[in-house]
Amino acid sequence: MNKAEMDSKQKNAFNDFQNIPPRNPQAAARGRANFLKQAAVLRQPVSREANRRQNWVSSTIFPLFQRKERFPMLNSLIAVVLAVVVLFGGSGATVAAAQGSLPDQALYPVKTWSEDAVLSLTGPTQTRLQYVLDFSDRRVLEMTRLLADGKSIPAGVETRLQNELDLVLELAAGMNDTQALQQLQMIIQRADAQYQTMTILMSGAPQSDGPLLLRAHTRLQEQLQMGAMGESDMSGFRLQVRQRFQYRGGTGGTPMPGLGGNSNGYGPGMNQPTITPGTNQPVQMPGVNQMTATPVLKCTSTPMMNCTGTPMPYRTPGSGGGYGHMP
Amino acid sequence: MDNHVPSDTDLLDLARQFDQQALAQIYDTYSPGLYRYSMRRLSDQDVAEDCVAETFSRFLQALKARRGPESFLQAFLYRIAHNWIVDHYRRAPQQPQELTEEHPDENSDPVKDAGHHMQQERLRKAIRELTPDQQQVISLKYLEGWENEDIARSLMKPVGAVKSLQHRALASLEKMLDREEIL
Numbered sequence A: 001m002n003k004a005e006m007d008s009k010q011k012n013a014f015n016d017f018q019n020i021p022p023r024n025p026q027a028a029a030r031g032r033a034n035f036l037k038q039a040a041v042l043r044q045p046v047s048r049e050a051n052r053r054q055n056w057v058s059s060t061i062f063p064l065f066q067r068k069e070r071f072p073m074l075n076s077l078i079a080v081v082l083a084v085v086v087l088f089g090g091s092g093a094t095v096a097a098a099q100g101s102l103p104d105q106a107l108y109p110v111k112t113w114s115e116d117a118v119l120s121l122t123g124p125t126q127t128r129l130q131y132v133l134d135f136s137d138r139r140v141l142e143m144t145r146l147l148a149d150g151k152s153i154p155a156g157v158e159t160r161l162q163n164e165l166d167l168v169l170e171l172a173a174g175m176n177d178t179q180a181l182q183q184l185q186m187i188i189q190r191a192d193a194q195y196q197t198m199t200i201l202m203s204g205a206p207q208s209d210g211p212l213l214l215r216a217h218t219r220l221q222e223q224l225q226m227g228a229m230g231e232s233d234m235s236g237f238r239l240q241v242r243q244r245f246q247y248r249g250g251t252g253g254t255p256m257p258g259l260g261g262n263s264n265g266y267g268p269g270m271n272q273p274t275i276t277p278g279t280n281q282p283v284q285m286p287g288v289n290q291m292t293a294t295p296v297l298k299c300t301s302t303p304m305m306n307c308t309g310t311p312m313p314y315r316t317p318g319s320g321g322g323y324g325h326m327p
Numbered sequence B: 001m002d003n004h005v006p007s008d009t010d011l012l013d014l015a016r017q018f019d020q021q022a023l024a025q026i027y028d029t030y031s032p033g034l035y036r037y038s039m040r041r042l043s044d045q046d047v048a049e050d051c052v053a054e055t056f057s058r059f060l061q062a063l064k065a066r067r068g069p070e071s072f073l074q075a076f077l078y079r080i081a082h083n084w085i086v087d088h089y090r091r092a093p094q095q096p097q098e099l100t101e102e103h104p105d106e107n108s109d110p111v112k113d114a115g116h117h118m119q120q121e122r123l124r125k126a127i128r129e130l131t132p133d134q135q136q137v138i139s140l141k142y143l144e145g146w147e148n149e150d151i152a153r154s155l156m157k158p159v160g161a162v163k164s165l166q167h168r169a170l171a172s173l174e175k176m177l178d179r180e181e182i183l
Helices: A003-013 A025-042 A046-056 A056-060 A074-088 A092-098 A107-123 A125-148 A155-173 A177-204 A207-232 A234-251 B010-014 B021-043 B044-064 B073-091 B110-129 B131-141 B149-156 B158-176
Strands: none
Touching: A025 A107, A025 B021, A025 B044, A092 A107, A092 B158, A107 A125, A107 B158, A125 A155, A125 A177, A125 A207, A155 A177, A155 A207, A155 A234, A177 A234, A207 B044, A234 B073, B010 B021, B010 B073, B021 B044, B021 B073, B021 B131, B021 B149, B044 B073, B073 B131, B073 B149, B110 B131, B131 B149, B131 B158, B149 B158
């Protein structure tokens, strides 16, 4: 049987579906009226704040120079770093000094280590998400400063940015609907600014950094799409995030330290409450067995997963300033 | 007389300002197709109407959050509808349909109709067993007659991935239906 015959056979199999009863005109008119009524309710004057958000300059140029505004959580971070300074004296001073370092500098591993440490010590999911958002801004700023200095961007910076972008989605997906929506707005806002910055960087970057910047650019675009999806369809968003999470868990992608949702880490992974699809209600998953809460996903269709129902280890605490690796 | 038909982009520009005329045009353009799509997937008129209503409601919410589509509105709307249908089946396992005394058409053959209905239900059930992405590919390709490029936009995946999903979905369907007469 040739391809055309096969295609025709498959189409014939679905032919019966073409005959459906006509739509009830009254129901259609009612649906239309409700839709327009809802639109009228939602229609509100555009606020000055919203106008400002849409301003291209304010979302691209300002983030590069208004660092204080862009990293609202850094006050807390500085407090933690200062606490380390008090506790450990000279070592703490090194940590504090490392906060402004760039990836090509000797203190940079200390900076990333301190970020990992801060996340490990932070309990509330919302706070951790805020930290990771700030850290992702740091990565973009590092790329900007490196290029401004005429230096090449190490691949590790982009990898770390990708992991941070993944992580904020995972953290948001583990929250209840109200919290998740609030956080998604913030995620989108940050990703939007980062995306615009990346667009600028791509236009003036040397050819050797092109592929790396393109990857980051594409990933940020995806982040915006995921955020938009979450705002319009929270269940679908959670499912997508979970699929990404499970896929990466089995492939040994680039893990971050302490992201396993355990005492070390971030991520809705193992011990965070998750949402039963379709119910929009957070439920505590028993132990580490999160897969069973996703009826659509099956072991047979996801070969990367452990088919006993136990997710494969996802992230492990890394050593030094880098991210850990799958066992 | 101006016969200019506004493009998706023009309509969306107006829709973002909650222009009633543009929104009405969007509803009139896409709701009949969305209804047919929902009916084919759900086989229940009331539930299909719910699906259409929720799809457009979510569309408005996306506009409100300034995160609606820039273009390819149809792909965006069908993606929402598909997600709603997947959620619907997860929320509520299918209830058996009630039998009624009345028959819609005097000339029709009840035995033949029942056969068709059973075949449809069997195929519909098999489609529901596929992964969400596979379901959407099969529905848009074979029930709605979309091209792979349009399906790719709806799924936000490359065309190659769509072809791969289609291939795997058909193989799974064939297996589920025991290689009998349907496929």
